[in-house]
Amino acid sequence: MTCDAIVNAAARVLSTEGIDRCSTNRIAEVAGVSIGSVYEYFENKQAIIDAVALRHLDRISSMFDNAIVVLGDNADLQTVVRVLVEAVIAAHGHDVRLHRSLSQEVPLSEHVLRKAEEFKHRTVLSIQRLLGDHLGTSDLSAQIVFDSVDSIVHRWARDCEHKPVPRERLSAELIRLLEGYLTYR
Amino acid sequence: MTCDAIVNAAARVLSTEGIDRCSTNRIAEVAGVSIGSVYEYFENKQAIIDAVALRHLDRISSMFDNAIVVLGDNADLQTVVRVLVEAVIAAHGHDVRLHRSLSQEVPLSEHVLRKAEEFKHRTVLSIQRLLGDHLGTSDLSAQIVFDSVDSIVHRWARDCEHKPVPRERLSAELIRLLEGYLTYR
Amino acid sequence: MTCDAIVNAAARVLSTEGIDRCSTNRIAEVAGVSIGSVYEYFENKQAIIDAVALRHLDRISSMFDNAIVVLGDNADLQTVVRVLVEAVIAAHGHDVRLHRSLSQEVPLSEHVLRKAEEFKHRTVLSIQRLLGDHLGTSDLSAQIVFDSVDSIVHRWARDCEHKPVPRERLSAELIRLLEGYLTYR
Amino acid sequence: MTCDAIVNAAARVLSTEGIDRCSTNRIAEVAGVSIGSVYEYFENKQAIIDAVALRHLDRISSMFDNAIVVLGDNADLQTVVRVLVEAVIAAHGHDVRLHRSLSQEVPLSEHVLRKAEEFKHRTVLSIQRLLGDHLGTSDLSAQIVFDSVDSIVHRWARDCEHKPVPRERLSAELIRLLEGYLTYR
DNA sequence: GATGAATGAGCTTTCATTCAT
């Protein structure tokens, strides 16, 4: 309860006020608990930030896992690409401001970065399995598939407030990008 | 002179010690001037960071402009794509650690972000001019061209210390990505 | 039972971890009771420390009393001096680390200091009775007898880890000191 | 100036309010400077305490050195003993409350303890030189001479507020103690 | 312009103590 309130508060402060205003005292205040309680549940400030990041990563991770499970084993290229693009967009849409803060201004600890790396690795492996026939022999191709979509969506999410590009157009264009890449030559 | 020394020092500290150690006093120390002098030339710390970021952006910007000038008006798709990819890789290679610090840990002010936006807009316009025939009617395509390459190279530069992927393989794969995208359908 | 467990725990933490680590929560943890229980039995932290100190004083005190009882009324100077020196050394040897902590880093309350003063006063009176013939008229002599031995042994106990002087040599030298003092002129 | 003010303030707070109230903020307040200035001159709190202790040690040390220089090389036992006892009493009289605080409640760093050890060692060597003929072969004797006087005077200084023993009587008794020790057998 | 001693708001963290259960 209290523990969740603290993580929620930290996520909220990070999203809405940025890391500079995200002091332990502010977190406690927003969580509606005393600063002492914060340190009952977390060893230090970094541990709070890590908890926020891990929870966010978990949510994104399970969105992906679901999408991939839904695809099953025999989906055709078009379907795979579409589902993949939609999953990435959905994942970024989940909590845009928090996502931005976590990926741009917050210093994450090794532990969290490793977890994120593991997530990406798992996802790249899934892509390899799903698109194996269409990829070159190199494992770089699957990475390019993941990174191109992920990073473009990331920028779209970052900028979508002052430069609103409709989600459907983005989706269509990314699908074209991947289909082109995967069928070229 | 003094002003340049300060910006140089800030860039160096940011690159080598990270934003956490980049205090105004440390900047002054590395620049070999007094903290008082720092405030003669810059209104506050943010102004120094902004100056570093703007200078970095200018350098990258002119690297691009040169590449585009070199291309001239009648280059074929293959050439445009290759030059573009190489230019992006070269730009990120210019000062990797500073680039990483500026794009990951440093909070940039609105003013700088707008300048970066302007640079991107100019570049997208150039891409539109160079690749007009191969793009759809929408300006989104040119953005995708730019963002896919830029953001993948960005990640490559970020991760290249512990996961070294040879520059040539990256380049080849990105060229395939763009050629596929631009020739699909 | 619980009360004893708390005092034991406090003594142990004080001896082995020092006053800096001797928080009430740590005491409760080592005692195997909740922090709430600690405050059922003791009004505040100082009261715990005082209990530890008083128990230690009691033990030392009874070691002395025993030694003096053993001496009886008709012991000669040599015997009295020898027994006294041995008693002081034994007392300091009882729980060296706790003794050191209590006498060097722990702030004791008035109440405990008064008790310690009373113990010293009783001991000085015993010395006066035992050595009456060899002392001047002043009670200062008995105090010098006590303090010289007690404080030198105290330093010996404090330093004996890095500068080990054999117990026998210390004892012999202190006996010489007292015999010289008591037979001079 | 500011640096001295800080050390003075720390010494005063330590003497009059004890280590528990001797926070860095209190030191700054008493010194009449801001907390920031304290950290301009001292790396951390321990460094301030150390500076206080070292200054105190220096003063005591030079009082001793003077006394020993005054004695010259050919002083007889009576003179040496008298001057020694007076020097110890004078040293402890210098700043009783600070002395008490430094020796009882303040945790001193290794560096300071080593300096204090060096001072004691130098003094014991001087005693050996001055009293060589009257001491046994062991170096323990010179230490006993020093420690007995030093520690008894230390207690006298500690207690002299509520149990005032005249300085002359203490001096006379200590002289008897040393003369007895040094002439016995 | 240049200096750098001085400032003080605000940070992270600890720990003696309380009180509803």
Next chain:
DNA sequence: CATGAATGAAAGCTCATTCAT
């Protein structure tokens, strides 16, 4: 009696900024 989550005052310390020289 026992519990332990919760408290919050206060600690040590940092650093962007100022201003008298």
